[in-house]
Amino acid sequence: MNWLDWLNTFFTDPAHRSGPDSILNRVLEHLAFSAEALALAVLLAVPLGLLIGYTGRGLFLVTALTGVARALPTLGLVTLAVLLAGVGDTAVLLPLTALAAPPLLVAAAEGVRGTDPDVRDAARGIGLTHPQTLFQVCVPSALPTLLAGARTAAVQVIATATVAAYVGLGGLGRYVIDGLATRDFPTTVGGALLVVLLAVAVQLLFALLIRSASPRAARTVHTDEPAGSPALSKDSI
Amino acid sequence: MLDGEPLVRWHWLGDHLGYLAGLTGDHAVIALVPVLIGLLLAVPLGLACTRFPRLYQPLAAVFNVVYALPSLAVFVVLIPYTGLATRETVMVPLTCYALAVLLPTTVDGLRAVPEPVRQAATAMGYGPWHRLAAVELPAAVPYLIAGLRVAAVSSISLAAVGALVGRGGLGYLFVDGFQRTFPTPILAGIVLVALLALVCDLLLVAARRLLAPWAAEVAR
Numbered sequence: 524m525n526w527l528d529w530l531n532t533f534f535t536d537p538a539h540r541s542g543p544d545s546i547l548n549r550v551l552e553h554l555a556f557s558a559e560a561l562a563l564a565v566l567l568a569v570p571l572g573l574l575i576g577y578t579g580r581g582l583f584l585v586t587a588l589t590g591v592a593r594a595l596p597t598l599g600l601v602t603l604a605v606l607l608a609g610v611g612d613t614a615v616l617l618p619l620t621a622l623a624a625p626p627l628l629v630a631a632a633e634g635v636r637g638t639d640p641d642v643r644d645a646a647r648g649i650g651l652t653h654p655q656t657l658f659q660v661c662v663p664s665a666l667p668t669l670l671a672g673a674r675t676a677a678v679q680v681i682a683t684a685t686v687a688a689y690v691g692l693g694g695l696g697r698y699v700i701d702g703l704a705t706r707d708f709p710t711t712v713g714g715a716l717l718v719v720l721l722a723v724a725v726q727l728l729f730a731l732l733i734r735s736a737s738p739r740a741a742r743t744v745h746t747d748e749p750a751g752s753p754a755l756s757k758d759s760i
Numbered sequence: 761m762l763d764g765e766p767l768v769r770w771h772w773l774g775d776h777l778g779y780l781a782g783l784t785g786d787h788a789v790i791a792l793v794p795v796l797i798g799l800l801l802a803v804p805l806g807l808a809c810t811r812f813p814r815l816y817q818p819l820a821a822v823f824n825v826v827y828a829l830p831s832l833a834v835f836v837v838l839i840p841y842t843g844l845a846t847r848e849t850v851m852v853p854l855t856c857y858a859l860a861v862l863l864p865t866t867v868d869g870l871r872a873v874p875e876p877v878r879q880a881a882t883a884m885g886y887g888p889w890h891r892l893a894a895v896e897l898p899a900a901v902p903y904l905i906a907g908l909r910v911a912a913v914s915s916i917s918l919a920a921v922g923a924l925v926g927r928g929g930l931g932y933l934f935v936d937g938f939q940r941t942f943p944t945p946i947l948a949g950i951v952l953v954a955l956l957a958l959v960c961d962l963l964l965v966a967a968r969r970l971l972a973p974w975a976a977e978v979a980r
Binding site for chain 2: 606
Protein backbone atom coordinates (compact mmCIF):
# COMPACT_ATOMS: atom_id res chain seq x y z
CA MET A 524 0.00 0.00 0.00
CA ASN A 525 1.34 3.39 -0.82
CA TRP A 526 0.11 6.92 -0.72
CA LEU A 527 -1.72 6.91 -4.03
CA ASP A 528 -3.51 3.66 -3.22
CA TRP A 529 -4.59 5.11 0.10
CA LEU A 530 -5.94 8.27 -1.48
CA ASN A 531 -7.67 6.22 -4.16
CA THR A 532 -9.32 4.05 -1.49
CA PHE A 533 -10.35 7.15 0.44
CA PHE A 534 -11.84 9.09 -2.43
CA THR A 535 -13.64 6.17 -4.07
CA ASP A 536 -15.26 4.89 -0.86
CA PRO A 537 -19.04 5.22 -1.40
CA ALA A 538 -19.48 6.32 2.24
CA HIS A 539 -17.29 9.33 1.42
CA ARG A 540 -19.46 10.27 -1.57
CA SER A 541 -22.84 10.80 0.06
CA GLY A 542 -24.44 10.69 3.49
CA PRO A 543 -23.25 12.05 6.86
CA ASP A 544 -19.66 10.84 6.37
CA SER A 545 -19.36 12.26 2.85
CA ILE A 546 -16.43 14.52 2.08
CA LEU A 547 -18.73 17.41 1.16
CA ASN A 548 -20.63 17.10 4.43
CA ARG A 549 -17.40 16.92 6.49
CA VAL A 550 -15.93 19.96 4.73
CA LEU A 551 -19.13 21.95 5.32
CA GLU A 552 -19.22 20.89 8.99
CA HIS A 553 -15.61 21.93 9.42
CA LEU A 554 -16.16 25.29 7.71
CA ALA A 555 -19.42 26.03 9.55
CA PHE A 556 -17.96 25.27 12.95
CA SER A 557 -14.75 27.19 12.27
CA ALA A 558 -16.71 30.18 10.97
CA GLU A 559 -18.88 30.13 14.09
CA ALA A 560 -15.86 30.15 16.43
CA LEU A 561 -14.12 32.82 14.36
CA ALA A 562 -17.20 35.05 14.27
CA LEU A 563 -17.61 34.76 18.02
CA ALA A 564 -13.93 35.61 18.54
CA VAL A 565 -14.23 38.61 16.21
CA LEU A 566 -17.25 39.90 18.13
CA LEU A 567 -15.40 39.59 21.44
CA ALA A 568 -11.87 40.62 20.52
CA VAL A 569 -12.09 43.23 17.76
CA PRO A 570 -14.12 45.92 19.60
CA LEU A 571 -11.87 45.54 22.64
CA GLY A 572 -8.74 45.64 20.47
CA LEU A 573 -9.91 48.76 18.63
CA LEU A 574 -10.58 50.49 21.94
CA ILE A 575 -7.21 49.48 23.39
CA GLY A 576 -5.40 50.57 20.22
CA TYR A 577 -7.21 53.91 20.05
CA THR A 578 -6.78 54.86 23.69
CA GLY A 579 -3.37 53.21 24.11
CA ARG A 580 -4.57 51.83 27.45
CA GLY A 581 -4.31 48.16 28.36
CA LEU A 582 -1.59 47.26 25.84
CA PHE A 583 0.12 45.17 28.53
CA LEU A 584 -3.05 43.06 28.62
CA VAL A 585 -2.69 42.34 24.90
CA THR A 586 0.95 41.28 25.29
CA ALA A 587 0.21 39.08 28.29
CA LEU A 588 -2.80 37.41 26.66
CA THR A 589 -0.93 36.49 23.48
CA GLY A 590 1.92 34.99 25.46
CA VAL A 591 -0.43 32.87 27.55
CA ALA A 592 -2.55 31.82 24.57
CA ARG A 593 0.52 30.64 22.69
CA ALA A 594 1.61 28.48 25.61
CA LEU A 595 -1.71 26.70 26.22
CA PRO A 596 -2.05 23.23 24.69
CA THR A 597 -5.19 23.06 22.53
CA LEU A 598 -5.77 19.35 23.14
CA GLY A 599 -5.73 19.94 26.90
CA LEU A 600 -8.25 22.79 26.71
CA VAL A 601 -10.57 20.84 24.43
CA THR A 602 -10.57 17.67 26.55
CA LEU A 603 -11.02 19.66 29.76
CA ALA A 604 -13.90 21.67 28.28
CA VAL A 605 -15.74 18.50 27.30
CA LEU A 606 -15.19 16.84 30.68
CA LEU A 607 -16.52 19.94 32.43
CA ALA A 608 -19.38 20.91 30.12
CA GLY A 609 -20.37 17.59 28.59
CA VAL A 610 -20.01 16.23 25.08
CA GLY A 611 -21.35 18.69 22.55
CA ASP A 612 -20.36 21.36 20.10
CA THR A 613 -20.90 24.23 22.58
CA ALA A 614 -18.32 22.77 24.94
CA VAL A 615 -15.76 22.81 22.12
CA LEU A 616 -16.76 26.25 20.87
CA LEU A 617 -15.46 27.86 24.06
CA PRO A 618 -11.76 26.84 23.85
CA LEU A 619 -11.76 27.41 20.08
CA THR A 620 -13.03 30.96 20.51
CA ALA A 621 -10.58 31.57 23.35
CA LEU A 622 -7.67 30.50 21.12
CA ALA A 623 -8.82 32.58 18.15
CA ALA A 624 -9.35 35.78 20.14
CA PRO A 625 -5.74 36.78 21.03
CA PRO A 626 -4.39 37.19 17.48
CA LEU A 627 -7.49 39.27 16.62
CA LEU A 628 -7.04 41.39 19.73
CA VAL A 629 -3.38 42.08 18.90
CA ALA A 630 -4.13 42.84 15.26
CA ALA A 631 -6.94 45.27 16.09
CA ALA A 632 -4.86 47.09 18.71
CA GLU A 633 -1.67 47.19 16.64
CA GLY A 634 -3.55 48.18 13.49
CA VAL A 635 -5.23 51.16 15.11
CA ARG A 636 -2.06 52.19 16.91
CA GLY A 637 -0.22 52.03 13.60
CA THR A 638 -2.34 54.79 12.07
CA ASP A 639 -0.18 57.77 11.14
CA PRO A 640 -0.53 60.16 14.13
CA ASP A 641 -0.53 63.15 11.76
CA VAL A 642 -3.50 61.70 9.92
CA ARG A 643 -5.29 61.18 13.22
CA ASP A 644 -4.54 64.74 14.28
CA ALA A 645 -5.78 66.02 10.95
CA ALA A 646 -9.03 64.08 11.37
CA ARG A 647 -9.54 65.62 14.81
CA GLY A 648 -8.53 69.00 13.40
CA ILE A 649 -11.22 69.04 10.73
CA GLY A 650 -13.80 68.40 13.45
CA LEU A 651 -14.29 64.62 13.50
CA THR A 652 -15.39 63.25 16.85
CA HIS A 653 -13.42 60.43 18.50
CA PRO A 654 -15.80 57.71 17.26
CA GLN A 655 -15.70 59.20 13.76
CA THR A 656 -11.91 59.32 13.82
CA LEU A 657 -11.76 55.71 14.99
CA PHE A 658 -14.21 54.31 12.45
CA GLN A 659 -13.56 56.54 9.44
CA VAL A 660 -9.79 56.96 9.73
CA CYS A 661 -8.17 54.40 12.02
CA VAL A 662 -10.26 51.33 11.15
CA PRO A 663 -9.74 51.60 7.37
CA SER A 664 -6.02 52.03 7.86
CA ALA A 665 -5.97 49.12 10.31
CA LEU A 666 -7.88 46.82 7.97
CA PRO A 667 -4.90 44.99 6.38
CA THR A 668 -3.36 44.33 9.82
CA LEU A 669 -6.73 43.26 11.16
CA LEU A 670 -7.23 40.83 8.28
CA ALA A 671 -3.75 39.40 8.82
CA GLY A 672 -4.74 38.73 12.43
CA ALA A 673 -7.97 37.14 11.23
CA ARG A 674 -5.94 34.88 8.94
CA THR A 675 -3.82 33.67 11.87
CA ALA A 676 -6.98 33.13 13.93
CA ALA A 677 -8.75 31.27 11.10
CA VAL A 678 -5.85 28.91 10.51
CA GLN A 679 -5.62 28.28 14.25
CA VAL A 680 -9.34 27.50 14.45
CA ILE A 681 -9.19 25.09 11.51
CA ALA A 682 -6.28 23.24 13.11
CA THR A 683 -7.90 23.09 16.54
CA ALA A 684 -11.24 21.96 15.08
CA THR A 685 -9.34 19.01 13.58
CA VAL A 686 -7.92 18.10 16.98
CA ALA A 687 -11.37 18.54 18.55
CA ALA A 688 -12.69 15.59 16.55
CA TYR A 689 -11.00 13.58 19.31
CA VAL A 690 -13.71 14.73 21.72
CA GLY A 691 -16.54 14.16 19.26
CA LEU A 692 -16.69 17.22 17.03
CA GLY A 693 -17.66 16.59 13.40
CA GLY A 694 -15.77 17.89 10.40
CA LEU A 695 -12.63 16.65 8.68
CA GLY A 696 -10.96 15.71 11.95
CA ARG A 697 -13.43 12.79 12.11
CA TYR A 698 -11.59 11.04 9.26
CA VAL A 699 -8.22 11.60 10.94
CA ILE A 700 -9.29 10.49 14.43
CA ASP A 701 -11.57 7.62 13.40
CA GLY A 702 -8.96 6.37 10.93
CA LEU A 703 -6.28 6.43 13.63
CA ALA A 704 -8.54 4.61 16.08
CA THR A 705 -9.17 1.77 13.64
CA ARG A 706 -5.71 1.82 11.99
CA ASP A 707 -7.49 2.73 8.76
CA PHE A 708 -4.70 4.73 7.15
CA PRO A 709 -6.48 5.58 3.88
CA THR A 710 -9.14 7.45 5.86
CA THR A 711 -6.63 9.13 8.19
CA VAL A 712 -4.31 10.27 5.44
CA GLY A 713 -7.17 11.33 3.16
CA GLY A 714 -8.68 13.40 5.95
CA ALA A 715 -5.31 14.96 6.78
CA LEU A 716 -4.78 15.90 3.15
CA LEU A 717 -8.21 17.57 3.03
CA VAL A 718 -7.39 19.54 6.20
CA VAL A 719 -4.13 20.72 4.63
CA LEU A 720 -5.95 21.76 1.45
CA LEU A 721 -8.60 23.60 3.47
CA ALA A 722 -5.94 25.47 5.46
CA VAL A 723 -4.11 26.48 2.29
CA ALA A 724 -7.36 27.59 0.62
CA VAL A 725 -8.29 29.75 3.62
CA GLN A 726 -4.81 31.28 3.58
CA LEU A 727 -5.16 32.14 -0.10
CA LEU A 728 -8.59 33.66 0.50
CA PHE A 729 -7.20 35.88 3.22
CA ALA A 730 -4.20 36.83 1.09
CA LEU A 731 -6.66 38.07 -1.57
CA LEU A 732 -8.76 39.91 1.04
CA ILE A 733 -5.68 41.58 2.52
CA ARG A 734 -4.56 42.61 -0.94
CA SER A 735 -7.90 44.17 -1.80
CA ALA A 736 -8.07 45.95 1.57
CA SER A 737 -4.63 47.53 1.17
CA PRO A 738 -4.34 50.93 -0.47
CA ARG A 739 -2.98 50.63 -4.00
CA ALA A 740 0.25 52.42 -3.14
CA ALA A 741 0.91 50.08 -0.23
CA ARG A 742 0.35 46.87 -2.17
CA THR A 743 3.89 46.61 -3.38
CA VAL A 744 5.07 47.08 0.19
CA HIS A 745 2.74 44.39 1.47
CA THR A 746 3.56 41.81 -1.17
CA ASP A 747 7.18 42.61 -0.45
CA GLU A 748 7.05 41.07 3.00
CA PRO A 749 5.45 37.67 2.94
CA ALA A 750 8.19 36.76 5.35
CA GLY A 751 6.78 38.10 8.58
CA SER A 752 5.61 34.94 10.24
CA PRO A 753 1.98 35.46 11.20
CA ALA A 754 2.68 34.48 14.76
CA LEU A 755 5.48 36.95 15.19
CA SER A 756 3.73 40.10 16.28
CA LYS A 757 5.55 43.18 17.41
CA ASP A 758 5.49 42.22 21.06
CA SER A 759 7.89 39.40 20.47
CA ILE A 760 10.71 41.27 18.75
CA MET B 761 -19.80 15.33 32.95
CA LEU B 762 -17.95 14.66 36.12
CA ASP B 763 -20.54 13.01 38.43
CA GLY B 764 -18.98 14.15 41.68
CA GLU B 765 -15.39 13.64 40.55
CA PRO B 766 -13.39 16.56 42.00
CA LEU B 767 -11.54 18.83 39.59
CA VAL B 768 -8.19 17.97 41.15
CA ARG B 769 -7.31 14.90 43.20
CA TRP B 770 -4.24 16.17 44.96
CA HIS B 771 -3.12 12.76 46.20
CA TRP B 772 -2.98 11.51 42.58
CA LEU B 773 -0.50 14.28 41.83
CA GLY B 774 1.55 13.32 44.90
CA ASP B 775 1.55 9.64 43.92
CA HIS B 776 2.63 10.34 40.34
CA LEU B 777 5.41 12.90 40.74
CA GLY B 778 8.04 10.71 39.10
CA TYR B 779 5.69 9.83 36.27
CA LEU B 780 4.88 13.50 35.66
CA ALA B 781 8.58 14.41 35.72
CA GLY B 782 9.30 11.69 33.15
CA LEU B 783 6.57 12.95 30.82
CA THR B 784 7.84 16.51 31.22
CA GLY B 785 11.36 15.42 30.26
CA ASP B 786 10.06 13.51 27.23
CA HIS B 787 7.97 16.52 26.27
CA ALA B 788 10.96 18.88 26.53
CA VAL B 789 13.01 16.65 24.22
CA ILE B 790 10.21 16.22 21.65
CA ALA B 791 9.44 19.95 21.62
CA LEU B 792 12.85 21.59 22.01
CA VAL B 793 15.25 19.44 19.98
CA PRO B 794 13.30 20.49 16.84
CA VAL B 795 13.75 24.15 17.81
CA LEU B 796 17.53 23.62 18.12
CA ILE B 797 17.67 21.85 14.75
CA GLY B 798 15.52 24.65 13.32
CA LEU B 799 18.04 27.18 14.60
CA LEU B 800 20.97 25.23 13.15
CA LEU B 801 19.21 25.22 9.77
CA ALA B 802 17.93 28.80 9.95
CA VAL B 803 21.34 30.44 10.35
CA PRO B 804 22.96 29.04 7.18
CA LEU B 805 19.69 29.42 5.26
CA GLY B 806 19.34 32.99 6.51
CA LEU B 807 22.91 33.72 5.45
CA ALA B 808 22.21 32.28 2.03
CA CYS B 809 19.12 34.49 1.81
CA THR B 810 21.05 37.65 2.64
CA ARG B 811 23.79 36.77 0.14
CA PHE B 812 21.30 35.78 -2.57
CA PRO B 813 18.23 37.95 -1.88
CA ARG B 814 16.27 36.28 -4.69
CA LEU B 815 16.20 33.10 -2.67
CA TYR B 816 14.35 34.70 0.22
CA GLN B 817 10.95 35.48 -1.31
CA PRO B 818 10.09 31.97 -2.49
CA LEU B 819 11.55 30.33 0.62
CA ALA B 820 9.62 32.68 2.91
CA ALA B 821 6.41 32.05 0.97
CA VAL B 822 6.84 28.28 1.28
CA PHE B 823 7.53 28.43 5.02
CA ASN B 824 4.62 30.80 5.52
CA VAL B 825 2.31 28.13 4.11
CA VAL B 826 4.04 25.34 6.03
CA TYR B 827 3.62 27.27 9.27
CA ALA B 828 -0.14 27.41 8.76
CA LEU B 829 -0.58 23.66 8.17
CA PRO B 830 -2.53 22.05 11.02
CA SER B 831 -0.09 19.99 13.10
CA LEU B 832 -2.27 16.90 13.50
CA ALA B 833 -2.70 16.65 9.72
CA VAL B 834 1.06 16.90 9.16
CA PHE B 835 1.84 14.30 11.83
CA VAL B 836 -0.60 11.91 10.18
CA VAL B 837 0.74 12.49 6.68
CA LEU B 838 4.23 11.58 7.96
CA ILE B 839 3.20 8.31 9.63
CA PRO B 840 3.86 6.18 6.52
CA TYR B 841 7.47 7.41 6.52
CA THR B 842 8.32 7.78 10.19
CA GLY B 843 5.95 5.27 11.79
CA LEU B 844 3.15 5.48 14.31
CA ALA B 845 4.04 6.61 17.84
CA THR B 846 7.66 7.48 17.03
CA ARG B 847 9.37 10.68 18.11
CA GLU B 848 10.27 11.49 14.52
CA THR B 849 6.62 11.72 13.44
CA VAL B 850 6.21 14.62 15.84
CA MET B 851 9.69 16.11 15.69
CA VAL B 852 10.03 16.49 11.92
CA PRO B 853 6.96 18.78 11.57
CA LEU B 854 7.94 20.70 14.70
CA THR B 855 11.35 21.33 13.11
CA CYS B 856 9.61 22.76 10.03
CA TYR B 857 7.42 25.01 12.19
CA ALA B 858 10.47 26.24 14.12
CA LEU B 859 12.35 26.92 10.91
CA ALA B 860 9.33 28.81 9.54
CA VAL B 861 9.48 31.16 12.53
CA LEU B 862 13.28 31.40 12.70
CA LEU B 863 14.13 32.01 9.04
CA PRO B 864 12.45 35.45 8.80
CA THR B 865 13.83 36.53 12.17
CA THR B 866 17.35 35.41 11.18
CA VAL B 867 17.16 37.33 7.91
CA ASP B 868 15.80 40.42 9.70
CA GLY B 869 18.62 40.12 12.23
CA LEU B 870 21.35 39.76 9.62
CA ARG B 871 19.94 42.71 7.71
CA ALA B 872 19.82 44.81 10.85
CA VAL B 873 23.50 45.73 10.62
CA PRO B 874 23.65 49.27 9.20
CA GLU B 875 25.60 49.50 5.97
CA PRO B 876 28.13 52.02 7.41
CA VAL B 877 28.93 49.57 10.23
CA ARG B 878 29.49 46.81 7.71
CA GLN B 879 31.75 49.06 5.65
CA ALA B 880 33.62 50.18 8.77
CA ALA B 881 34.33 46.54 9.62
CA THR B 882 35.62 45.94 6.10
CA ALA B 883 37.74 49.09 6.28
CA MET B 884 39.28 47.83 9.52
CA GLY B 885 40.46 44.79 7.62
CA TYR B 886 37.78 42.25 8.58
CA GLY B 887 37.37 39.54 5.99
CA PRO B 888 33.87 38.29 5.19
CA TRP B 889 33.99 35.41 7.73
CA HIS B 890 35.55 37.48 10.48
CA ARG B 891 32.95 40.19 9.88
CA LEU B 892 30.18 37.62 10.01
CA ALA B 893 31.37 36.19 13.32
CA ALA B 894 32.31 39.48 14.97
CA VAL B 895 29.70 41.91 13.61
CA GLU B 896 26.74 40.40 11.81
CA LEU B 897 25.91 37.38 13.95
CA PRO B 898 26.15 39.27 17.26
CA ALA B 899 23.88 41.95 15.81
CA ALA B 900 21.36 39.23 14.89
CA VAL B 901 21.32 37.70 18.39
CA PRO B 902 18.39 39.76 19.78
CA TYR B 903 16.35 38.92 16.68
CA LEU B 904 17.26 35.24 16.87
CA ILE B 905 16.26 35.10 20.52
CA ALA B 906 12.97 36.86 19.80
CA GLY B 907 12.30 34.20 17.16
CA LEU B 908 13.42 31.41 19.48
CA ARG B 909 10.96 32.59 22.14
CA VAL B 910 8.03 32.28 19.75
CA ALA B 911 9.30 29.02 18.25
CA ALA B 912 9.99 27.36 21.62
CA VAL B 913 6.68 28.30 23.22
CA SER B 914 4.61 27.23 20.19
CA SER B 915 6.62 24.03 19.83
CA ILE B 916 5.97 23.12 23.46
CA SER B 917 2.22 23.61 23.11
CA LEU B 918 2.05 21.91 19.68
CA ALA B 919 4.00 18.84 20.79
CA ALA B 920 1.07 17.85 23.03
CA VAL B 921 -1.06 17.21 19.92
CA GLY B 922 1.39 14.41 19.16
CA ALA B 923 -0.40 12.37 21.82
CA LEU B 924 -3.10 11.68 19.21
CA VAL B 925 -0.53 9.87 17.05
CA GLY B 926 0.94 8.12 20.07
CA ARG B 927 3.86 10.32 21.10
CA GLY B 928 3.11 13.64 22.74
CA GLY B 929 4.94 13.78 26.07
CA LEU B 930 2.64 15.60 28.45
CA GLY B 931 -0.11 15.41 25.82
CA TYR B 932 -0.63 11.80 26.90
CA LEU B 933 -2.17 13.19 30.10
CA PHE B 934 -4.98 14.76 28.06
CA VAL B 935 -5.78 11.53 26.23
CA ASP B 936 -5.55 9.51 29.45
CA GLY B 937 -7.68 11.93 31.48
CA PHE B 938 -10.30 12.17 28.75
CA GLN B 939 -10.62 8.41 28.34
CA ARG B 940 -11.05 7.94 32.09
CA THR B 941 -13.25 11.05 32.64
CA PHE B 942 -10.58 12.11 35.10
CA PRO B 943 -9.77 15.85 34.97
CA THR B 944 -6.74 15.77 37.32
CA PRO B 945 -4.18 14.61 34.72
CA ILE B 946 -5.61 17.03 32.15
CA LEU B 947 -5.21 20.00 34.47
CA ALA B 948 -1.75 18.80 35.49
CA GLY B 949 -0.82 18.55 31.80
CA ILE B 950 -2.07 22.05 30.98
CA VAL B 951 -0.19 23.54 33.94
CA LEU B 952 3.03 21.61 33.19
CA VAL B 953 2.98 22.54 29.47
CA ALA B 954 2.45 26.20 30.35
CA LEU B 955 5.18 26.03 33.02
CA LEU B 956 7.65 24.42 30.63
CA ALA B 957 6.89 27.17 28.11
CA LEU B 958 7.31 29.85 30.77
CA VAL B 959 10.65 28.44 31.96
CA CYS B 960 12.00 28.30 28.40
CA ASP B 961 10.83 31.83 27.74
CA LEU B 962 12.52 33.12 30.90
CA LEU B 963 15.75 31.25 30.06
CA LEU B 964 15.77 32.82 26.60
CA VAL B 965 15.21 36.29 28.06
CA ALA B 966 18.12 35.62 30.45
CA ALA B 967 20.25 34.44 27.51
CA ARG B 968 19.51 37.67 25.67
CA ARG B 969 20.51 39.76 28.68
CA LEU B 970 23.77 37.81 28.82
CA LEU B 971 24.60 37.68 25.11
CA ALA B 972 23.19 40.99 23.97
CA PRO B 973 22.85 43.30 26.96
CA TRP B 974 22.50 46.32 24.64
CA ALA B 975 19.27 44.88 23.23
CA ALA B 976 17.30 44.68 26.48
CA GLU B 977 15.30 47.79 25.67
CA VAL B 978 15.12 47.36 21.90
CA ALA B 979 13.54 43.98 22.30
CA ARG B 980 10.49 44.98 24.29
